[in-house]
Amino acid sequence: MSDDSSLLTTSTIPTKSAPWLGLSILLLAGFVTIFDLFVVNVAIPSMQVGLGASFAQIGFIVAGYELAFGVLLITGGRLGDLFGRRRLFIVGMAGFTLASAMCGLAPSADFLIVARVFQGLAAALLFPQVYASIRVNFNGDDSRRAFGLLGMTLGLAAIAGQVLGGWLVHADLFGLSWRTIFLINVPIGLFAIRAACCIPESRAEQRPALDWIGVILVSSGLTLLLVPLIEGPGQGWPAWSLWSLGGAAALMATFYWYQERQRIAGRLPLVDMQLMRQRRFALGALLVLLVYSTSSSFFLSFALLVQTGFGLDPFVAGSIFAPCSVGFVLASLTAPRLVARWGTRAIVAGALVYAVSIGLLITQVQKAGAELAPVRLIPMLIVVGAGQGLIMTPLLNLVLGFVKENQAGMASGVISTVQQIGAALGVAVVGILFSTALAAGDGAAVQAGQYASAFVAGMLYNLGAALLVCLLLLILARAQRSTN
CATH class of the missing domain: 1.20.1250.20 (MFS general substrate transporter like domains)
Known part of the structure; x- marks a missing residue:
C-alpha cells in the first residue's frame, strides 16, 4: 500500500x-x-x-x-x-x-x-x-x-x-x-x-518528504466532488452544489499540474502522473473505479430494500445477503487458477457473469414487486457475489502488472485509492437514483413496492457499469495482444 x-x-x-x-x-x-x-x-x-x-x-x-x-x-x-x-x-x-x-x-x-x-x-x-x-x-x-x-x-x-x-x-x-x-x-x-x-x-531506508500540498489538493478536490453528489439531489441542486463541482474540477486540475511540476523538479510527487499516461494502466484504473462503484452501492440498496421496504430484521437481512459474500470468497479463491489458464479472457467471462446476474436480479425484483419473497433472491445473490469475485482480485493483479517494478508501490497506492473513491462515488450516484425513484413513487402504493421500484432504479447504474466493464476489458485484452 x-x-x-x-x-x-x-x-x-x-x-x-x-x-x-x-x-x-x-x-x-x-x-x-x-x-x-x-x-x-x-x-x-x-x-x-x-x-x-x-x-x-x-x-x-x-x-x-x-x-x-x-x-x-x-x-x-x-x-x-x-x-x-x-x-x-x-x-x-x-x-x-x-x-x-x-x-x-x-x-x-x-x-x-x-x-x-x-x-x-x-x-x-x-x-x-x-x-x-x-x-x-x-x-x-x-x-x-x-x-x-x-x-x-x-x-x-x-x-x-x-x-x-x-x-x-x-x-x-x-x-x-x-x-x-x-x-x-x-x-x-x-x-x-x-x-x-x-x-x-x-x-x-529511503524516506523522502511527504507531499503535503498534493495531499491537501487531492483530498479537497475529491471531497468537493462527492459532497454535492450526495447532498445536492435532496436539496434540488442548489447553487452551492454546482459551485462545489466546479471547484472540484479546478482543484483536480491544479493537483495534476502540481504533481507534474514536482516530478519535473526531481522531487517525488504524491502520484506520478506518468502512470496515468500509460494507456493500459489508466484503462485498468478506470475499470477498478467502475467495478468498485457497484459494490458498496449494491449493499446499501439491498439493505434498504429488504429492511426498510420489506420489514426484515437486520439479522435475517444479513443472513440472506451472506451467501453473496460466500460466493465472492469462493470465486476469489478460484479466479487465480482460471486466469493462469485462460488469461484476461477469464476476467472478461467473470465480468459477463456479473453483468448478466445483475440484470437477472433486477428483473426478478421488478417482476415480483411488493410480492417479492427476499429469500428467493439467494440463488441470484450467490451468482452476483461469484461474478464480483471473478473480477476484483484478478483485475487488481492484472492492472498492477502493467507497471515497472520501481513504480509498483505508487501504483498500488493509486489503485487502492481508486477502489475506495469508486465505492464512495457509486454510493452517491445510486443514492441519487434510489431516492429520486422513491420521491416519484405513488404515495398510495405499498411501501415494499415503492422500495422494489427504487432498488431497480438504483441497480440500473450497476448494470450499466458492469456492461461498460465488459466492453473495456475487451479493449484491454486487445491492447495486450497488440503489445505482446
Whole structure:
C-alpha cells in the first residue's frame, strides 16, 4: 500500500517477537477495518429511526468512511515508510478505536457523519501498515501463506459485516441497538494496541518528504466532488452544489499540474502522473473505479430494500445477503487458477457473469414487486457475489502488472485509492437514483413496492457499469495482444 518503491529496500528493527504472532494482530486490524466498511449497511434502517437521519445523511454515513479511507491511503503508506510501520499501526488503531467510540455514542446523524470520517482517516493510517508489514517480514512461501491468510480474513470480514453485524443490531444488547456495531471495536482496538509489540518494527531506508500540498489538493478536490453528489439531489441542486463541482474540477486540475511540476523538479510527487499516461494502466484504473462503484452501492440498496421496504430484521437481512459474500470468497479463491489458464479472457467471462446476474436480479425484483419473497433472491445473490469475485482480485493483479517494478508501490497506492473513491462515488450516484425513484413513487402504493421500484432504479447504474466493464476489458485484452 505504500506509494513508492521504498518498500523494496527496507530496514527492519530486530525484535524477539515471532512474525507469526505479529501476523495475527495485523489480521485482526485488517478484519475490523473491512468489517466496518460493510457492517453499516445492515444497520441503516435502525440509524434512520434512532437518529432521524435523512437519505442524504445515510449516504454520508456510508460514503464518508470510504472517502476518508480512500483519499489518505497513499499518505498512510508513506507515513509508515517515514516513521515506522508499527508506530503508525498503533497511532492508526488508537484513532480507529476512539472514532469507533464516537460513532457508538453519536447523539445525532451529523455527529455520526463526522465520526465516520474520522474513523476512515484512522483506517487509512492503519490499513497500509498491514500490507507493508507482511511484505517486509515474510518471504517466499511464508509470504504467500501470510497474504493468503490476509485475503481469507478480509473475505470473512465482509461476511461477518452482514451476519454478525445483523445479529448485533437484532440482539439489541443493553438496549444499544445499532451502536453495538461500533462499540465492539473498542475492546478489540485496545487489545490490538497492547499486543502491537508483537509486530516487528520496520521503516523504509529511503524516506523522502511527504507531499503535503498534493495531499491537501487531492483530498479537497475529491471531497468537493462527492459532497454535492450526495447532498445536492435532496436539496434540488442548489447553487452551492454546482459551485462545489466546479471547484472540484479546478482543484483536480491544479493537483495534476502540481504533481507534474514536482516530478519535473526531481522531487517525488504524491502520484506520478506518468502512470496515468500509460494507456493500459489508466484503462485498468478506470475499470477498478467502475467495478468498485457497484459494490458498496449494491449493499446499501439491498439493505434498504429488504429492511426498510420489506420489514426484515437486520439479522435475517444479513443472513440472506451472506451467501453473496460466500460466493465472492469462493470465486476469489478460484479466479487465480482460471486466469493462469485462460488469461484476461477469464476476467472478461467473470465480468459477463456479473453483468448478466445483475440484470437477472433486477428483473426478478421488478417482476415480483411488493410480492417479492427476499429469500428467493439467494440463488441470484450467490451468482452476483461469484461474478464480483471473478473480477476484483484478478483485475487488481492484472492492472498492477502493467507497471515497472520501481513504480509498483505508487501504483498500488493509486489503485487502492481508486477502489475506495469508486465505492464512495457509486454510493452517491445510486443514492441519487434510489431516492429520486422513491420521491416519484405513488404515495398510495405499498411501501415494499415503492422500495422494489427504487432498488431497480438504483441497480440500473450497476448494470450499466458492469456492461461498460465488459466492453473495456475487451479493449484491454486487445491492447495486450497488440503489445505482446
